[in-house]
Amino acid sequence: MTYIDNSCVVYRMGREAQPVQTVSSGETVRIQTYDCFRNQLMPSAATMEQVDFDLLNPATGPIAVEGANPGDTLKIEILKIELDATGCTEIDQTFGVLRDRVRQPVIRRISVSDDQIHYSRRLTLRMKPMIGVIGVAPAGDSVPTDTPGNHGGNMDCTLIAQGATLYLPVFVPGALLAVGDLHACMGDGEIAGCGLEISGHVELRLTVLPAASHAFPVVVDGQSIAVIASEPSVEMAWKTASRYMYEVLTKDTDMSSDDAIMLQSLAADLAICQTINPQATVRMTFPLDYASAYGYQVL
Ligand code: CA
Ligand code: ZN
Numbered sequence: 001m002t003y004i005d006n007s008c009v010v011y012r013m014g015r016e017a018q019p020v021q022t023v024s025s026g027e028t029v030r031i032q033t034y035d036c037f038r039n040q041l042m043p044s045a046a047t048m049e050q051v052d053f054d055l056l057n058p059a060t061g062p063i064a065v066e067g068a069n070p071g072d073t074l075k076i077e078i079l080k081i082e083l084d085a086t087g088c089t090e091i092d093q094t095f096g097v098l099r100d101r102v103r104q105p106v107i108r109r110i111s112v113s114d115d116q117i118h119y120s121r122r123l124t125l126r127m128k129p130m131i132g133v134i135g136v137a138p139a140g141d142s143v144p145t146d147t148p149g150n151h152g153g154n155m156d157c158t159l160i161a162q163g164a165t166l167y168l169p170v171f172v173p174g175a176l177l178a179v180g181d182l183h184a185c186m187g188d189g190e191i192a193g194c195g196l197e198i199s200g201h202v203e204l205r206l207t208v209l210p211a212a213s214h215a216f217p218v219v220v221d222g223q224s225i226a227v228i229a230s231e232p233s234v235e236m237a238w239k240t241a242s243r244y245m246y247e248v249l250t251k252d253t254d255m256s257s258d259d260a261i262m263l264q265s266l267a268a269d270l271a272i273c274q275t276i277n278p279q280a281t282v283r284m285t286f287p288l289d290y291a292s293a294y295g296y297q298v299l
Contacts, residue, residue: 001203006032009058009180013135013151014142015172019064022174025208028079034058035197036132036181041088041107048092048105057145057154057181059133064174065206072170073209074136074177075299080203081129081162086111087184087198095193095276110196112184117196125185130161131202132181132195139171145180147278148230150216154181155228155281156190156274157219164221167299169212177206193276209299213252216244220298224285228273237282238270245284253294263290 008020023029038055040046068074091098092105111118117125133145135152148155152168160166168175179202186195217228227248229240245268249260267290273281288296 002027002029004029004031004060004063006034006058006060009034009060010062010178011054011058011145012142013059013062013137013145013153013176013178015137015176016142017062017137017176019062019174019176022064022066023206024066025068025206028203028205029063030201030203031060031179032201033060033180033182033199035087035199037088037197039199041090042086042109044109046107048090048107057133059145059178059180061178062137062176063178063206064176065208066174068170068175068208069173070171071212073211073213074168074170074175075207075209076134076166076168076177077205078131078160078162078164078166078202079205081131081182081200083112083129083182083184083198083200085113087196089194089196091192091194096191098192112198117184128158128161128185130158130183130186131179132156132183134160134166134179135177136168136170137172137176145178148281149279150230152217154277155217155230156186156195156277157226157228157281157283158186158188158273159219159221159226159283159285164219167213167218167220169215170208179204189272190274190276213299214244214247218248220288222288224288225291225296226283226285228281228283230279230281232279234272234275234280234282237280241270241282241284245286249286249291253291253296255294259294
């Protein structure tokens with residue numbers, strides 16, 4: 001297995017970034033990641049004022065995948081997410097709908113062990129490890145790693161978790177995948193702008209699928225197919241997510257247009273991934289077994 005440590009990180013996803021490693025299609029890679037603060041908040045004396053904001057959202061990579069060309073799809077199987085022992089989360093007056101209620105910035109360092117998050121003496125949270133930032137180089141200009149889009153990026157989608165498969169469109173030769181911003185848990189919507197930010201490792205199997213499936217991110221797990229849309233507003237993002245799902249249902253199944261619309265009303269779920277990053281991210285999920293009844297095949 002190819003190992004890629006966190007000594008090479010990028011802050012922009014783009015075609016000009018030099019790959020740190022080139023892997024074959026079908027290979028599994030183990031990737032070490034910083035947390036979204038580049039671990040700057042981990043020392044117990046660290047404060048938000050000391051944080052160098054130019055170092056936020058480091059993504060390890062980029063990794064080139066042999067044979068990936070514009071118009072292909074990169075299949076990313078998330079085989080494992082392993083978290084370090086302690087993460088952190090914070091609230092402050094600059095982020096989220098409740099920022100006017102924040103009296104002063106608060107940082108909490110929270111330990112994670114035995115599949116549990118030790119939030120307080122009174123409460124242990126369930127572990128829901130996920131990848132916040134995962135993306136390829138976009139078609140045009142490079143995009144900062146704090147920004148989500150059709151190339152992936154800072155989607156903060158809780159479905160991007162162990163056991164799921166993420167499909168991203170390939171826009172440049174080699175795809176140029178970069179990964180970071182793990183969370184031990186995060187609520188959908190990421191209300192105060194922070195998950196339980198934590199460093200760790202991920203193991204991904206990367207496979208090039210010739211020909212595009214879609215020009216936007218798709219996540220498939222045992223239960224559902226999800227499409228992910230990032231737009232300047234939540235309003236725009238949910239409309240786009242619905243159109244993306246319509247495209248999946250009408251192209252990847254033999255469902256009629258009428259069924260694709262009717263079944264969205266009957267069975268699809270919209271959820272807000274996040275509203276904090278430079279674009280809002282919304283996903284729509286549709287039950288996998290319903291799509292399979294109309295011939296959907298997991299690639
Ligand atoms: Ca994030
Ligand atoms: Zn994060």
